Amino acid sequence: MEGTAAPMSAEPQTGVVDMMLNMGPQHPATHGVFRMVLSIDGERVVGVRPHIGYLHRGSEKLSEHESYGQVITLFDRLDYVSNLNNELVFARAAEELMGVEAPERAQYIRTILCELNRVASHLLFIGTYALDVGAMTPVMYTFRERERVQNLFEHVTGARMMHNYFRIGGVKEDVPGDFAERVRSVVRHLREGVEETDRLLTFNEVYLARTRGVGVISAADAVSCGLTGPCLRGSGVAYDVRKAYPYEVYDRLEFDVPVGEFGDCWDRYWVRLQECYESLRMTEQALEQMPDGLVMAPGRRIARPPKGEAYAHAENPRGDIGVFLVSDGTDKPYRVKVRPPSFCNLVGLERMMDGAYVADAVAILGSLDIVLGEVDR
Amino acid sequence: MSEQERPSGEESAAQAEQPAPRPHRGPPIETADETLSERGEATAKRLAAALGADAVAAGGRGETPWARVEPSALERTLRRCRDDDALRFDMLHCLLAVDYVERIELDYVLASVAHNRKAIIKVDLPPDAPSAPTATHLWQAAAWYEREAHDLFGVVFDGNDDLAPLLLFEGFEGRPGLKSFPLHEYEEY
Numbered sequence: 001m002e003g004t005a006a007p008m009s010a011e012p013q014t015g016v017v018d019m020m021l022n023m024g025p026q027h028p029a030t031h032g033v034f035r036m037v038l039s040i041d042g043e044r045v046v047g048v049r050p051h052i053g054y055l056h057r058g059s060e061k062l063s064e065h066e067s068y069g070q071v072i073t074l075f076d077r078l079d080y081v082s083n084l085n086n087e088l089v090f091a092r093a094a095e096e097l098m099g100v101e102a103p104e105r106a107q108y109i110r111t112i113l114c115e116l117n118r119v120a121s122h123l124l125f126i127g128t129y130a131l132d133v134g135a136m137t138p139v140m141y142t143f144r145e146r147e148r149v150q151n152l153f154e155h156v157t158g159a160r161m162m163h164n165y166f167r168i169g170g171v172k173e174d175v176p177g178d179f180a181e182r183v184r185s186v187v188r189h190l191r192e193g194v195e196e197t198d199r200l201l202t203f204n205e206v207y208l209a210r211t212r213g214v215g216v217i218s219a220a221d222a223v224s225c226g227l228t229g230p231c232l233r234g235s236g237v238a239y240d241v242r243k244a245y246p247y248e249v250y251d252r253l254e255f256d257v258p259v260g261e262f263g264d265c266w267d268r269y270w271v272r273l274q275e276c277y278e279s280l281r282m283t284e285q286a287l288e289q290m291p292d293g294l295v296m297a298p299g300r301r302i303a304r305p306p307k308g309e310a311y312a313h314a315e316n317p318r319g320d321i322g323v324f325l326v327s328d329g330t331d332k333p334y335r336v337k338v339r340p341p342s343f344c345n346l347v348g349l350e351r352m353m354d355g356a357y358v359a360d361a362v363a364i365l366g367s368l369d370i371v372l373g374e375v376d377r
Numbered sequence: 378m379s380e381q382e383r384p385s386g387e388e389s390a391a392q393a394e395q396p397a398p399r400p401h402r403g404p405p406i407e408t409a410d411e412t413l414s415e416r417g418e419a420t421a422k423r424l425a426a427a428l429g430a431d432a433v434a435a436g437g438r439g440e441t442p443w444a445r446v447e448p449s450a451l452e453r454t455l456r457r458c459r460d461d462d463a464l465r466f467d468m469l470h471c472l473l474a475v476d477y478v479e480r481i482e483l484d485y486v487l488a489s490v491a492h493n494r495k496a497i498i499k500v501d502l503p504p505d506a507p508s509a510p511t512a513t514h515l516w517q518a519a520a521w522y523e524r525e526a527h528d529l530f531g532v533v534f535d536g537n538d539d540l541a542p543l544l545l546f547e548g549f550e551g552r553p554g555l556k557s558f559p560l561h562e563y564e565e566y
Binding site for chain 1: 401404408409438440441469470475484486517518520542543544
């Protein structure tokens with residue numbers, strides 16, 4: 001297999017690739033339209049060739065032909081299970097270029113919604129990942145809890161998904177009057193729900209057998225491959241954009257960055273689970289601190305950033321999402337480049353699959369928590 | 378086009394339908410000022426010291442300084458950025474191409490996970506045959522970024538022998554990232 005000349009496994013091998021196994025693009029365990037071709041020697045995977053691009057919609061090219069306000073709707077559709085986190089990073093890139101800062105209240109609203117979005121996204125992962133490794137029940141619990149967050153988002157933004165709520169310089173409108181009350185109720189329910197799933201799944205013997213020691217990636221490889229988010233932290237590297245380059249109001253919130261030990265599938269799962277607790281903690285703190293005031297920075301109605309370029313990044317549930325924005329001074333961006341975390345996390349797939357059993361291929365792929373809308377853009 | 382050269386009759390009617398480059402209307406174009414934060418300033422100093430005369434231009438905004446180098450110096454610059462003790466950029470955070478029509482710019486967004494620093498290395502390539510040395514031996518992350526830049530912008534990375542289409546399907550003609558590629562007039566079938 002070209003490009004994978006490095007020795008793959010310590011197990012004795014015949015050195016002959018017995019079979020090429022095609023998986024996808026229409027396969028329930030690839031979480032979208034993703035295809036990989038596995039080279040198999042007996043029961044071992046000796047090479048993997050991922051094929052992406054089935055969902056390539058040319059979002060970056062389209063962005064060059066939309067006004068700045070409209071680009072936010074395209075960002076909703078990149079990572080379609082953590083829409084608000086995506087909107088935030090583009091809004092921040094444009095704000096940085098324009099020298100605009102969102103009012104404090106807007107920053108708190110954004111932080112609260114992004115953290116709840118993170119919990120919803122992680123719950124989706126926990127449920128579907130449990131399905132991937134053979135546990136049918138957790139997905140029922142996690143979807144029930146995730147629905148609470150979606151309902152709250154619908155109440156605040158008007159849409160369950162594809163919110164188009166964040167604006168360059170703030171948010172679309174102030175939150176409804178019962179926002180604090182509803183967030184507190186959602187957080188209380190979510191905490192119970194996450195704990196329930198935690199008890200059900202985390203130290204389940206079958207679950208451990210399927211995920212412990214599977215799909216290991218070393219910290220050095222993870223960094224070199226550009227892994228970020230829970231995939232990187234699972235390997236023991238405590239890199240979190242919210243700590244490393246604090247944005248919005250994260251420098252005023254108290255939270256820990258959970259890290260794994262071995263970089264296997266279970267560690268990546270565990271990091272996400274702990275992040276749910278941390279996000280709920282952050283949400284409560286932010287709600288306490290949230291001041292009254294404007295939710296939109298005063299200024300022109302049409303965003304027209306000055307000529308120049310900016311690079312903004314933020315912590316998405318999947319990792320470090322970056323936006324490189326080039327403006328030529330008109331009302332449309334000259335170039336928008338997204339650094340999609342799932343795309344980079346997939347680069348590590350080859351390393352994780354080194355010498356894995358064919359039966360574990362689905363478990364390893366699932367542990368990356370990719371969203372193809374973002375991989376292919 | 379001057380008055381004398383303007384074709385007459387039917388030809389001119391056909392010519393008139395061609396979209397002329399639209400003159401800029403609206404408020405005058407402003408240029409964003411570039412100011413580095415304290416941390417960005419510190420990184421910029423380290424970067425300038427490490428690159429020396431290789432950096433032909435430099436600037437930056439916020440926490441991200443940038444330095445422009447010649448294509449011939451790119452390989453050693455990137456290697457120095459990764460290995461120099463003062464920089465230690467262990468992650469290739471992003472690699473992207475920008476089509477400025479008269480040149481194609483590659484931006485290597487580098488990050489240091491251990492020291493929380495980032496910086497951008499820029500290099501200008503000729504638009505007719507853009508090529509740059511590969512960075513796959515420095516960071517594994519470069520492999521897919523380079524395939525993507527080759528896909529969308531036609532940049533050839535010397536030393537990377539796997540530049541198969543990544544986002545586009547095999548057999549796709551054209552470089553959709555380039556400004557010359559139409560957005561609406563393109564028909565796939």
